[in-house]
Amino acid sequence: MRLFSLLYLLVILLGILCVFLTVFWVQQWRGGFAWDESGMMFNWHPVCMVTGLVVLYGNAALVYRLPLSWVGQKLPWKLLHAGLTLAAFILSVVGLVAVFAFHNKQQIRNLYSLHSWLGLTAVLLFSFQWMSGLCAFLLPLLPAWFSSAYKPIHMSFGSAIFILSLASAIAGINEKLIFSLKPSNNTAGYSSLPPEALFANSLGLLIGVFGLLVLWMLSRPSWQRPDRHISEARQPLLEEEDGG
Amino acid sequence: MRLFSLLYLLVILLGILCVFLTVFWVQQWRGGFAWDESGMMFNWHPVCMVTGLVVLYGNAALVYRLPLSWVGQKLPWKLLHAGLTLAAFILSVVGLVAVFAFHNKQQIRNLYSLHSWLGLTAVLLFSFQWMSGLCAFLLPLLPAWFSSAYKPIHMSFGSAIFILSLASAIAGINEKLIFSLKPSNNTAGYSSLPPEALFANSLGLLIGVFGLLVLWMLSRPSWQRPDRHISEARQPLLEEEDGG
Numbered sequence: 483m484r485l486f487s488l489l490y491l492l493v494i495l496l497g498i499l500c501v502f503l504t505v506f507w508v509q510q511w512r513g514g515f516a517w518d519e520s521g522m523m524f525n526w527h528p529v530c531m532v533t534g535l536v537v538l539y540g541n542a543a544l545v546y547r548l549p550l551s552w553v554g555q556k557l558p559w560k561l562l563h564a565g566l567t568l569a570a571f572i573l574s575v576v577g578l579v580a581v582f583a584f585h586n587k588q589q590i591r592n593l594y595s596l597h598s599w600l601g602l603t604a605v606l607l608f609s610f611q612w613m614s615g616l617c618a619f620l621l622p623l624l625p626a627w628f629s630s631a632y633k634p635i636h637m638s639f640g641s642a643i644f645i646l647s648l649a650s651a652i653a654g655i656n657e658k659l660i661f662s663l664k665p666s667n668n669t670a671g672y673s674s675l676p677p678e679a680l681f682a683n684s685l686g687l688l689i690g691v692f693g694l695l696v697l698w699m700l701s702r703p704s705w706q707r708p709d710r711h712i713s714e715a716r717q718p719l720l721e722e723e724d725g726g
Numbered sequence: 727m728r729l730f731s732l733l734y735l736l737v738i739l740l741g742i743l744c745v746f747l748t749v750f751w752v753q754q755w756r757g758g759f760a761w762d763e764s765g766m767m768f769n770w771h772p773v774c775m776v777t778g779l780v781v782l783y784g785n786a787a788l789v790y791r792l793p794l795s796w797v798g799q800k801l802p803w804k805l806l807h808a809g810l811t812l813a814a815f816i817l818s819v820v821g822l823v824a825v826f827a828f829h830n831k832q833q834i835r836n837l838y839s840l841h842s843w844l845g846l847t848a849v850l851l852f853s854f855q856w857m858s859g860l861c862a863f864l865l866p867l868l869p870a871w872f873s874s875a876y877k878p879i880h881m882s883f884g885s886a887i888f889i890l891s892l893a894s895a896i897a898g899i900n901e902k903l904i905f906s907l908k909p910s911n912n913t914a915g916y917s918s919l920p921p922e923a924l925f926a927n928s929l930g931l932l933i934g935v936f937g938l939l940v941l942w943m944l945s946r947p948s949w950q951r952p953d954r955h956i957s958e959a960r961q962p963l964l965e966e967e968d969g970g
Contacts, residue, residue: 594916595916596930600896600931638945641945645892645938646934648893649897649934650896652893652894656840660904675835682840683839683843686843686844687844687847690844694889694890697885697886697889701885
């Protein structure tokens with residue numbers, strides 16, 4: 483578990499670094515933030531998406547890998563997982579509003595690039611995944627056997643949507659740099675690798691490292707919460723034996 | 727195993743479709759193929775990369791999930807895995823030569839975009855992974871305990887590099903459409919979603935579906951080759967007992 487603690491700390495630090503570097507990028511080179519339908523409003527888009535659908539999402543997925551979460555009540559950890567993913571969802575909506583408002587004001591069409599198709603797919607699947615998780619694991623709406631059967635599906639879809647988020651973030655940073663770094667915009671072209679290009683390319687690679695580390699930690703069987711369903715499933719048999 | 731067979735068939739079909747649609751895209755809208763340092767030489771780049779580092783790579787990873795590979799000699803399956811990944815590596819080199827030659831002729835700088843950084847990282851890690859696999863599992867260079875210890879690392883890195891490949895392919899298709907679909911190039915702009923944009927965006931999503939399906943199939947514990955190292959590890963103990 484020493485390796486887990488070390489890597490978990492690394493995930494936290496890398497996550498904070500990803501958010502910090504995204505903020506620094508748009509603050510330093512893209513004019514900072516505003517909520518006025520300008521390019522400064524657009525700037526909320528990368529910050530919200532990286533913070534929500536990459537960093538908070540990754541951390542929310544890792545909640546059940548914390549050995550602390552394996553003892554005692556599971557409900558507080560479920561609420562933490564639901565809370566972090568809800569925050570991620572709210573940030574993704576704010577991020578979408580930011581880009582749509584900017585596009586509409588500048589008369590740029592919405593949803594034409596592959597980045598936008600993939601990103602919107604990720605957000606929609608993420609919302610659906612959140613609602614399904616709420617119904618299956620928090621609200622007493624569905625039978626226990628259904629929740630048990632749905633759990634591995636929820637985990638697999640969680641990883642898959644996270645991969646879509648990562649690919650979308652990387653394609654988005656690439657796209658933003660192509661659009662912004664043009665000699666006509668009073669900056670050096672992307673191809674001459676000005677400091678902003680080096681910085682944001684490195685941010686893209688860092689997001690990749692963060693994402694792959696989270697996915698690897700999620701995939702290790704020995705770091706998964708020991709499944710309680712096994713003992714629960716044996717309960718009736720024990721009772722029968724006691725009765726006999 | 728019926729689900730496995732069905733999904734394995736789907737992977738094969740989706741893989742063929744990804745290659746076919748990539749060829750169709752560049753043939754229909756980007757002028758087809760040539761080896762003359764023109765845009766037609768560039769066209770080999772997406773075809774080689776999608777065929778090699780997405781489709782062949784995904785299929786090579788799934789070789790050991792085939793129940794057929796669990797019985798009898800393991801060597802033929804190892805050779806198939808090594809052969810498919812070698813073909814993927816050769817295609818990725820051809821794909822790199824195609825884009826470098828095109829850039830050099832057109833005086834476009836190499837390796838400035840995030841797509842190129844990520845893609846080159848994927849190719850380099852893939853080459854390193856292939857060499858490590860050759861040394862650890864095919865050539866009798868290293869002790870058995872080393873190969874056993876390296877195996878899970880090889881598997882995890884295999885999935886991680888595959889994810890980098892997918893993200894890189896998606897960012898690359900997005901980038902190519904931004905560069906090519908401009909009203910100044912005698913085509914409709916990307917933002918007006920001409921048929922080529924709809925087609926290549928859909929190809930990008932299909933590559934995502936292919937990749938996520940492969941990763942999910944790789945991750946299912948019950949579809950993994952029953953580990954023979956357990957019985958191998960017990961062998962000396964049995965011999966000792968016999969001797970005693």
